[in-house]
Amino acid sequence: MHRVLGDRRAIAILLGPALVVYSLIMLVPMVWSLGYSFTKGNSIDGFTGNGVANFSRLLDDPAVRHALWFTLKYAVVVTAGQVVAGYLLALLYVFFLKRASALVRTLVFFPVVLPTVAVGLLFQKFFQVAPQTGPVNSLLNAVGIDSIDFFGSSSSAFWVLVVMDIWRSMGFYAVLLFAGLVDIPEEVLESARLDGATGLRLVRHIVLPLSLPVLMSSLIFSINGTLKAFDSIVALTNGGPGNDTTPLTLYMFQTSFTYGDYGYGSTIAVLLTVVCLLVSLVVFRVSRRDLTEG
Amino acid sequence: MSLRTFRARRTRLGLFTAGVASMALLATACGGSGSGTAAAPKNFSYLSVTENTTVKTALTSLSEGSCKSANDALPLKVETVPQASLDQKLQLLAGQGALPVQFAAGNAPALTQKLAKSGKIADLEAKLKELGVDDQLEPAAVSTIKALYGGKLEVLPYEYNIEGVFYNKKIFEANGLKVPATWDQLVASAAKLQAKDIQPFSASGQQGWPLTRLLSGYLYRSLGPDALKDVADGKAKLTDPQYVKAATEIAALGKKGYFGKGVGSIDYDTAMNQFLTGKAAMLYMGSWALANISDAKQDKIGADNVGFMPFPAVSGGKGSIDQYPSNVGLGITLGAKSFDKNTGAWVSCIAKNYGSKALKDHGSISGFKVNTPVTDANEVTTQVRDTISASKQNVLWFEALFGTKATTISQTNAAGLVSGSVSPEQFMQTVQDALSAQ
Numbered sequence: 001m002h003r004v005l006g007d008r009r010a011i012a013i014l015l016g017p018a019l020v021v022y023s024l025i026m027l028v029p030m031v032w033s034l035g036y037s038f039t040k041g042n043s044i045d046g047f048t049g050n051g052v053a054n055f056s057r058l059l060d061d062p063a064v065r066h067a068l069w070f071t072l073k074y075a076v077v078v079t080a081g082q083v084v085a086g087y088l089l090a091l092l093y094v095f096f097l098k099r100a101s102a103l104v105r106t107l108v109f110f111p112v113v114l115p116t117v118a119v120g121l122l123f124q125k126f127f128q129v130a131p132q133t134g135p136v137n138s139l140l141n142a143v144g145i146d147s148i149d150f151f152g153s154s155s156s157a158f159w160v161l162v163v164m165d166i167w168r169s170m171g172f173y174a175v176l177l178f179a180g181l182v183d184i185p186e187e188v189l190e191s192a193r194l195d196g197a198t199g200l201r202l203v204r205h206i207v208l209p210l211s212l213p214v215l216m217s218s219l220i221f222s223i224n225g226t227l228k229a230f231d232s233i234v235a236l237t238n239g240g241p242g243n244d245t246t247p248l249t250l251y252m253f254q255t256s257f258t259y260g261d262y263g264y265g266s267t268i269a270v271l272l273t274v275v276c277l278l279v280s281l282v283v284f285r286v287s288r289r290d291l292t293e294g
Numbered sequence: 295m296s297l298r299t300f301r302a303r304r305t306r307l308g309l310f311t312a313g314v315a316s317m318a319l320l321a322t323a324c325g326g327s328g329s330g331t332a333a334a335p336k337n338f339s340y341l342s343v344t345e346n347t348t349v350k351t352a353l354t355s356l357s358e359g360s361c362k363s364a365n366d367a368l369p370l371k372v373e374t375v376p377q378a379s380l381d382q383k384l385q386l387l388a389g390q391g392a393l394p395v396q397f398a399a400g401n402a403p404a405l406t407q408k409l410a411k412s413g414k415i416a417d418l419e420a421k422l423k424e425l426g427v428d429d430q431l432e433p434a435a436v437s438t439i440k441a442l443y444g445g446k447l448e449v450l451p452y453e454y455n456i457e458g459v460f461y462n463k464k465i466f467e468a469n470g471l472k473v474p475a476t477w478d479q480l481v482a483s484a485a486k487l488q489a490k491d492i493q494p495f496s497a498s499g500q501q502g503w504p505l506t507r508l509l510s511g512y513l514y515r516s517l518g519p520d521a522l523k524d525v526a527d528g529k530a531k532l533t534d535p536q537y538v539k540a541a542t543e544i545a546a547l548g549k550k551g552y553f554g555k556g557v558g559s560i561d562y563d564t565a566m567n568q569f570l571t572g573k574a575a576m577l578y579m580g581s582w583a584l585a586n587i588s589d590a591k592q593d594k595i596g597a598d599n600v601g602f603m604p605f606p607a608v609s610g611g612k613g614s615i616d617q618y619p620s621n622v623g624l625g626i627t628l629g630a631k632s633f634d635k636n637t638g639a640w641v642s643c644i645a646k647n648y649g650s651k652a653l654k655d656h657g658s659i660s661g662f663k664v665n666t667p668v669t670d671a672n673e674v675t676t677q678v679r680d681t682i683s684a685s686k687q688n689v690l691w692f693e694a695l696f697g698t699k700a701t702t703i704s705q706t707n708a709a710g711l712v713s714g715s716v717s718p719e720q721f722m723q724t725v726q727d728a729l730s731a732q
Contacts, residue, residue: 042385042389043385043386043388043389043390044385044388044389044408044409044412044414045408045411045412046412062727124559128556128559129555129556129559130554130555130556130557130559130560130564131559131560131564131567131568147555147556149555149556149558149559149713151556151558151559152556152558152559152709152710152713152715153713153715154715238706239706240558240706240709241558241707241709241710241713241715241716242706242707242710242715242716242724243703243706243707244715254702257381257382257385257386258381258382258698258699258702259697259698259699259702260381260385260405260408260698261699
């Protein structure tokens, strides 16, 4: 076996096809996109070289700063919400509902399998103020508060977005973390209980450290997903009001495909790639350190 | 060199060659599609927007009637996309050399001009002359198209619209209101209606343009017909005080709640519906709304109950009340590559018959001559048709001379302007920035 795997030709034959496919569908488009970021134009007019003009424009563009800020804010808030809510649900499944949790798990997981656009429309109707008053505003009216135009101001639109995305995906993280919690040996918990650790103390000192690896993978999953969020935002607010809820992904899409500025759109894509890379590196670093120590 | 390193090198070289080859393959695959060769079209394919039902319905009934022979040679095939994604779709199709035979040519004239410059659009003026049907177009419509498309006839006038305010006569009478002639009177009427709990205006903030049209209406009345041309030419900026004044006036209407609740989530159909069911007293709209007004199923207040007035004058302004904003709707054009004899047969049939067909079946006014006399469905249609033929000077709309980016930004921020989340200064600044970045 060692002889086969030590042979470079064997490695090439075994890895080759996968590498070629990976290069064709992942690396080539990335390099291609990087190439476009030094050009100006679109598929109608054709492309012309533009040097680093797109990159200097990127630095000066207030819309990019706004989109980047929104993307980071959204990623942090939604990730925190998703993972915390998922973790609490997982604890609920394991320690409170125990074996009877199957039905609750299914119910909470259900939104994960719904199409994002359907969820977006659902929340739009839920929070709408006109032409019909949605259930949320009806409730507010019932307790004597005036209707709120949730999608009319950037802060309320942001929070509706956050609530929707957490609701939509917490079931997934709950199941993921549930798997991690189930993995904790019953004996460890039992002996901790015998030592007098119950409730929060048990969670804080025994459950949390032992489920850290799966918690870390949830974080990486979540941050990666939320930095690239696109469909849920398009379905719910389409970046509005104005461009207040426009993340980098949507700004990139609009620049390339709506404004027909492919070169600059690619530059924004490069920025997004760099941001994802940096965040992944940081999370990876943190998680590696934690794993070796704990 | 040992055999092993030699092998390794050979493998590396092989992988490298394969990589380069695959990249080259990809490059040719991508680059090659840009310039497709001309092939005779199999269908009279027509890419339209979901929102516009008049043109496709009228064309379909022409294909079964007057244009049957053209349709037999080249069957009509209609495809639709939502108007909001039309620009994306066109740019992708154009990039692939796959534009349909006839298509709605983008939300902003800028995109159409870009397509024309790169030779993707047929030279309609020459083609119509060749076909001998150039006299079938109304001169007013042709001059509007030329004003929009840099002096060229780049689209066909499937619609010819003027814009103004439609109002509910019954509500006006019941509240003792006269048709306002000035902006101040309009605002006063709105205040009176609002005080009686009647929503003065219905407008779609989701679309945005029904709101920015009010802005350009005010600008044309206060600064004259060149107000926005000056901005396009760089002689003035939207951030100049007299321009911001217009935004302030429109924002004030919103601040007082004259557009009702949640204007940002009101879409076009809802706004139309609010007016046609008597829930709002006024609707700023183009004459294409006559199709909805003539339709008894949609129009619950009755066509006889709808009046039309021009955008009111601004006291001391340079513009005049008889300068109507006019347009040819969403421009519809024909691809250069697929324009052959069969396409020509369709075009000449459309030029001769579309005008009367659209007017008769839909109450919709086009820029094609009405060759078979049609009696108007109602008084307001007559009023609008008379206004069109009497109108001497036309003006454009707010985004008419903007690029795609500024158009989108203006329309997506309009709801914020009237809901108060964006100040008039901010709004004009944002749009001006997008204009300057073009």
